[in-house]
Amino acid sequence: TGPSIAVVGVTGAVGQEFLSVLSDRNFPYRSLKLLASKRSAGKSMKFENLDYTIEELTEDSFEGVDIALFSAGGSISKKFGPIAVNEGTIVVDNSSAFRMDENVPLVIPEVNPEAMKHVKVGTGKGALIANPNCSTIICLMAVTPLHRRAKVKRMVVSTYQAASGAGAAAMEELVQQTREVLEGKEPTCNIFNQQYAFNLFSHNAPVQPNGYNEEEMKLVKETRKIWNDMDVKVTATCIRVPVMRAHAESVNLQFEKPLDEDTARDILRNAPGVVVVDDRASNRFPTPLEVSNKDDVAVGRVRRDVSQDGDYGLDIFVCGDQIRKGAALNAIQIAEMLL
Numbered sequence: 001t002g003p004s005i006a007v008v009g010v011t012g013a014v015g016q017e018f019l020s021v022l023s024d025r026n027f028p029y030r031s032l033k034l035l036a037s038k039r040s041a042g043k044s045m046k047f048e049n050l051d052y053t054i055e056e057l058t059e060d061s062f063e064g065v066d067i068a069l070f071s072a073g074g075s076i077s078k079k080f081g082p083i084a085v086n087e088g089t090i091v092v093d094n095s096s097a098f099r100m101d102e103n104v105p106l107v108i109p110e111v112n113p114e115a116m117k118h119v120k121v122g123t124g125k126g127a128l129i130a131n132p133n134c135s136t137i138i139c140l141m142a143v144t145p146l147h148r149r150a151k152v153k154r155m156v157v158s159t160y161q162a163a164s165g166a167g168a169a170a171m172e173e174l175v176q177q178t179r180e181v182l183e184g185k186e187p188t189c190n191i192f193n194q195q196y197a198f199n200l201f202s203h204n205a206p207v208q209p210n211g212y213n214e215e216e217m218k219l220v221k222e223t224r225k226i227w228n229d230m231d232v233k234v235t236a237t238c239i240r241v242p243v244m245r246a247h248a249e250s251v252n253l254q255f256e257k258p259l260d261e262d263t264a265r266d267i268l269r270n271a272p273g274v275v276v277v278d279d280r281a282s283n284r285f286p287t288p289l290e291v292s293n294k295d296d297v298a299v300g301r302v303r304r305d306v307s308q309d310g311d312y313g314l315d316i317f318v319c320g321d322q323i324r325k326g327a328a329l330n331a332i333q334i335a336e337m338l339l
C-alpha cells in the first residue's frame with residue numbers, strides 16, 4: 001500500500017546509502033526501482049533478500065513512480081528531475097541543481113519542515129524537493145536550535161570535509177594513496193590533482209571570482225534560504241581532509257541576544273538528531289570516526305567566544321556522517337514526511 005519508489009544513481013556512495021537507510025527505517029515502499037547509467041544497467045543487486053536488476057535511467061523510468069530519490073549529479077537531476085515531476089513523481093534531489101530555485105523547498109526535516117508542508121504523495125501532482133549540501137545539513141543541525149533561541153547575527157564556518165563528499169572513487173583513492181605513500185611509492189592522483197594522503201587542501205569545488213569556492217558559497221546561500229533570513233552574515237572556508245566519510249566543522253557564532261554556554265549545551269542536548277559530546281575533563285569531543293555510519297550529528301567544544309562582549313558569542317565543533325545525515329538519511333526523512 002505504500003509508495004512506489006525509485007533510486008536514481010543507485011551504484012554511487014549515496015545511492016547505496018539510500019538502500020541502507022530505507023532498510024534501517026523500514027520505509028513502507030510497495031515497489032522499488034533501481035536506476036543507474038547504461039554502464040550499470042543489467043547488473044543484479046540484492047536488497048532486503050530480493051534480487052533486483054539495475055535498470056538504465058531513461059525518460060520512461062518514472063511511470064507509476066511516486067517518489068524518486070536522486071543522487072547522480074547535477075546534470076542528471078537537471079535533465080530527468082523535471083521529466084519525473086511531469087509524470088507526477090515527487091523528486092527528492094540530493095544534487096545542487098535546484099537548491100536555490102525559489103519554487104523548490106530546501107529542507108532539513110528537523111530544521112524547516114514547514115518549507116514542504118504543501119507537498120504530499122498520492123495527489124498525482126509531482127514536485128521537486130532539494131536536499132541541502134552535506135556541510136550545510138551538518139552545520140545547521142547543531143546551529144539552528146541555538147539560532148531559534150538567540151538569533152544568529154553572524155556565523156563563521158571552517159569545514160574539514162571527508163573524501164566521501166567527492167564520491168566513492170575519492171574514498172578508494174585515499175586508501176590507495178595512503179598505502180602507496182607508506183610503501184614509499186608515488187601516490188596515484190586521479191581524482192584530485194594533488195596528494196591527499198597525509199595532506200589536506202582547499203576544497204576541490206571551483207573557485208569563483210569572489211575568491212570563495214562553490215562549496216563555501218553553498219553554505220552561505222543555503223543557510224539563508226533554510227532559515228528564511230537574507231540578512232544573516234555567513235562566511236566559510238571549506239577544506240578537504242584525509243578522512244573517509246564524516247565531515248567536521250568548527251563554527252563561530254555571534255547572536256542578536258545573549259546565550260550563555262550552559263544554556264546552549266542544554267538546548268543542544270534537547271535538539272533532535274543531535275548528540276552532545278563535550279567532555280573537557282577527558283578532552284573527549286566529537287570525531288569523524290565516532291559519528292561515521294550514525295544518524296546523529298555530534299556537537300562539542302561549546303564555549304563562550306572570548307573575543308566577543310558578554311554572552312553574544314559562542315564557538316562549537318560539529319561532526320556528522322556526510323553520506324548518511326549529510327545526504328541519504330536527510331533525503332529519506334524528507335520522503336517520510338510525504339507519506
Ligand code: 2RA
Nearest residue numbers: 133134135161165166
Ligand atoms: C563535498 N559537499 O563534500 C560535497 C558533496 N556533496 O565535496
